Amino acid sequence: MVPAASSKRVHELWTREGHTGVDPAMTDSGPRLGERLPRRETYRHGDLRRALLRAGVELARDGGPDAVVLREATRRVGVAPNAAYRHFTDRQALLEAVCAVAQSELAVAMEDQMAQVGTPGENPGEEAAWARLRAVGHGYLRFARLEPGLFRTAFSVPGDMSLARDPELAGQSGNTAFQLLSSTLDELAETGALSRERRVGAEVLAWSAVHGLATLLIDGPLREADPDTAEAMGARVISMVEQGL
Amino acid sequence: MVPAASSKRVHELWTREGHTGVDPAMTDSGPRLGERLPRRETYRHGDLRRALLRAGVELARDGGPDAVVLREATRRVGVAPNAAYRHFTDRQALLEAVCAVAQSELAVAMEDQMAQVGTPGENPGEEAAWARLRAVGHGYLRFARLEPGLFRTAFSVPGDMSLARDPELAGQSGNTAFQLLSSTLDELAETGALSRERRVGAEVLAWSAVHGLATLLIDGPLREADPDTAEAMGARVISMVEQGL
DNA sequence: TGTACATCAGTGAACGCGCGTTCACTGATGTAC
DNA sequence: TGTACATCAGTGAACGCGCGTTCACTGATGTAC
Numbered sequence: 271m272v273p274a275a276s277s278k279r280v281h282e283l284w285t286r287e288g289h290t291g292v293d294p295a296m297t298d299s300g301p302r303l304g305e306r307l308p309r310r311e312t313y314r315h316g317d318l319r320r321a322l323l324r325a326g327v328e329l330a331r332d333g334g335p336d337a338v339v340l341r342e343a344t345r346r347v348g349v350a351p352n353a354a355y356r357h358f359t360d361r362q363a364l365l366e367a368v369c370a371v372a373q374s375e376l377a378v379a380m381e382d383q384m385a386q387v388g389t390p391g392e393n394p395g396e397e398a399a400w401a402r403l404r405a406v407g408h409g410y411l412r413f414a415r416l417e418p419g420l421f422r423t424a425f426s427v428p429g430d431m432s433l434a435r436d437p438e439l440a441g442q443s444g445n446t447a448f449q450l451l452s453s454t455l456d457e458l459a460e461t462g463a464l465s466r467e468r469r470v471g472a473e474v475l476a477w478s479a480v481h482g483l484a485t486l487l488i489d490g491p492l493r494e495a496d497p498d499t500a501e502a503m504g505a506r507v508i509s510m511v512e513q514g515l
Numbered sequence: 516m517v518p519a520a521s522s523k524r525v526h527e528l529w530t531r532e533g534h535t536g537v538d539p540a541m542t543d544s545g546p547r548l549g550e551r552l553p554r555r556e557t558y559r560h561g562d563l564r565r566a567l568l569r570a571g572v573e574l575a576r577d578g579g580p581d582a583v584v585l586r587e588a589t590r591r592v593g594v595a596p597n598a599a600y601r602h603f604t605d606r607q608a609l610l611e612a613v614c615a616v617a618q619s620e621l622a623v624a625m626e627d628q629m630a631q632v633g634t635p636g637e638n639p640g641e642e643a644a645w646a647r648l649r650a651v652g653h654g655y656l657r658f659a660r661l662e663p664g665l666f667r668t669a670f671s672v673p674g675d676m677s678l679a680r681d682p683e684l685a686g687q688s689g690n691t692a693f694q695l696l697s698s699t700l701d702e703l704a705e706t707g708a709l710s711r712e713r714r715v716g717a718e719v720l721a722w723s724a725v726h727g728l729a730t731l732l733i734d735g736p737l738r739e740a741d742p743d744t745a746e747a748m749g750a751r752v753i754s755m756v757e758q759g760l
Numbered sequence: 761t762g763t764a765c766a767t768c769a770g771t772g773a774a775c776g777c778g779c780g781t782t783c784a785c786t787g788a789t790g791t792a793c
Numbered sequence: 794t795g796t797a798c799a800t801c802a803g804t805g806a807a808c809g810c811g812c813g814t815t816c817a818c819t820g821a822t823g824t825a826c
Contacts, residue, residue, distance in 0.1 A: 315802075315803075318802075318803080339778085339779075339780095340779085340780065340781090341778075341779065341780075342778095349803070349804090350803065350804050350805070351779095351780085351781085352780095352781075352782080352783095352803080352804080352805090353802075353803050353804075355781080355782090356801080356802055356803070357802095360780075360781080361779090361780065361781090425730075425734065425735050425736075428738075429736065430736050430737070430738060430739040431736050431737065431739065433736070434736065448736075471748070471751060474728070474731075474737070474748050474751070474752070475724075475751060475752055475755045477727065477731065478724050478725075478727035478728035478731060478748075478752050479720075479723050479724040479727055479752075479755070480723075480727065481727035481730060481731055481735070482722065482723035482724055482725065482726035482727025482728070482729075482730065483719070483723035483727070484727075485726060485727065485730050486719075486722065486723060486726055489670065490670050490726070491670075491674065491675055491676050491678070491679065491693075492675070492676065492719070493673075493675060494675040494676065503716070503719050503723075506716060506719070506720060507719070507720055507723050507724075509759075510720045510724070510755075510756070510759030510760065511755070511759065512759075513758060513759040514754075514755030514756065514757075514758040514759030515755065560769075560770075563769075563770080584811085584812075584813095585812085585813065585814090586811075586812065586813075594770070594771090595770065595771050595772070596812095596813085596814085597770080597771080597772090597813095597814075597815080597816095598769075598770045598771075600814080600815090601768080601769055601770070602769095605813075605814080606812090606813065606814090762826100763825105763826085764824105764825090764826085765823105765824085765825080765826095766822105766823090766824080766825095767821105767822080767823080767824095768820105768821100768822090768823105769819105769820100769821090769822095770818105770819090770820095770821100771817105771818075771819075771820100772816100772817095772818080772819105773815105773816090773817100773818105774814105774815085774816085775813105775814085775815075775816095776812105776813100776814095777811105777812085777813095778810105778811105778812095779809105779810085779811095779812100780808105780809100780810095781807105781808085781809095782806105782807085782808075783805100783806090783807085783808095784804105784805100784806100785803105785804075785805080785806105786802105786803090786804075786805105787801105787802100787803095787804100788800105788801100788802090788803100789799105789800085789801090789802095790798105790799090790800080791797105791798085791799080791800095792796105792797090792798080792799095793795100793796085793797085793798095
């Protein structure tokens with residue numbers, strides 16, 4: 271519909287190799303970042319890669335990773351099934367791109383919660399650091415409950431800790447979900463709230479607790495829990511982490 | 516091959532409606548429970564339902580819930596694809612039966628760990644109660660790491676906490692995984708190690724932490740961790756639960 | 761005890777489905793002269 | 794500025810695959826007489 275801004279440079283900013291944080295085009299559709307004049311307004315389609323990615327994200331949102339079906343994405347965009355192969359080598363490549371978006375959105379959800387506490391610069395001290403840790407956890411749980419399909423997609427693609435710092439998976443601050451957790455724990459160590467010894471490997475402790483609750487709530491036996499109960503469980507799990515660290 | 520013992524009563528003991536604990540026929544193949552003489556040695560096949568279930572469990576073991584493919588199960592048993600419909604209403608019914616076996620095996624894995632500590636009768640007191648709680652967690656993690664396919668299958672079928680006490684999902688003691696956790700926490704409350712207030716909802720805390728680590732280790736970003744690291748992470752998560760409860 | 765019959769576990773063939781992917785193509789776009 | 798040409802994004806048709814499921818059947822088993 272609306273042709274996207276697309277000098278090659280700008281175009282690349284919004285494709286797999288370049289973006290940081292959640293691609294605004296996943297929700298908007300107007301031209302972006304007009305620092306350079308677009309050399310042309312459209313390709314044949316306009317910007318099929320991004321359109322397919324957006325369709326893939328919607329599929330993941332509604333049905334998780336298995337719902338990211340290449341033919342359905344092309345159908346939604348109004349294009350022949352094989353057109354996708356101009357932009358993704360195969361279905362797996364599309365799924366991986368969608369997964370990266372999902373991870374970015376997770377990081378953004380965590381940043382949103384953290385913003386309510388303020389940055390360490392704005393709001394220093396031990397108690398604020400603990401509050402930021404709680405915000406990390408609540409953001410994670412909130413995203414899982416509000417976007418279960420994307421949450422599942424974020425963890426669906428083979429990939430290990432080597433990606434934990436991949437800027438492609440980052441939120442608006444340029445940090446990934448893992449980095450947000452990690453730097454908050456660093457801060458707790460710096461304020462002295464956490465001994466050096468206890469700091470080591472603390473990521474796994476916090477992450478396990480919150481990830482487990484998220485999984486049990488959205489896919490597991492706790493899936494029938496109402497939002498208030500889920501919220502209360504989240505608060506208790508997070509408080510267990512605080513005490514147990 | 517080997518015809519199974521099968522008076523109607525005995526037969527039902529090993530089918531969906533009747534069994535407790537892990538069906539030994541999932542691993543053995545000889546006749547069982549000979550208290551009654553079999554009225555006949557075989558059906559056409561012998562005992563197709565159980566054979567299909569066993570094949571389904573092997574598929575789940577190797578590839579998780581998605582690998583439980585009805586046609587493949589019949590192929591392995593050496594029977595026409597539609598023969599399965601004499602014993603399962605559809606593929607979902609087979610998957611649910613496999614899921615029940617997986618949950619039983621999880622409970623058994625936990626019982627095995629707990630047996631090393633001894634029952635509350637054999638080994639009473641607060642410290643032993645904590646040791647039993649650690650055993651519950653280690654059994655859970657051990658099963659996830661040794662049988663990731665079955666672990667994923669155990670949590671793959673829609674079903675909520677109303678099944679938490681379903682004898683069909685129980686281990687050898689007749690308790691489900693959830694009941695093993697729950698009664699261990701009860702014991703901690705009785706010895707005074709856990710106040711009434713902290714006892715409430717404690718299942719979710721312990722379960723979340725351990726389930727989260729299991730998920731991250733087998734399907735998630737920690738999947739590359741070597742066994743020793745995984746073991747150490749498990750110990751730390753469990754110790755966090757102890758301190759955080 | 762022997763025979764006719766009913767049951768129902770398993771067969772054989774076929775169905776429609778939707779998927780991912782490949783092929784040779786076409787025609788709008790951007791570029792070289 | 795105008796024309797010929799190369800590029801390559803998207804087309805149209807088709808492929809093979811494996812799945813779950815349905816149908817009318819057959820023939821061994823257990824039962825009624």
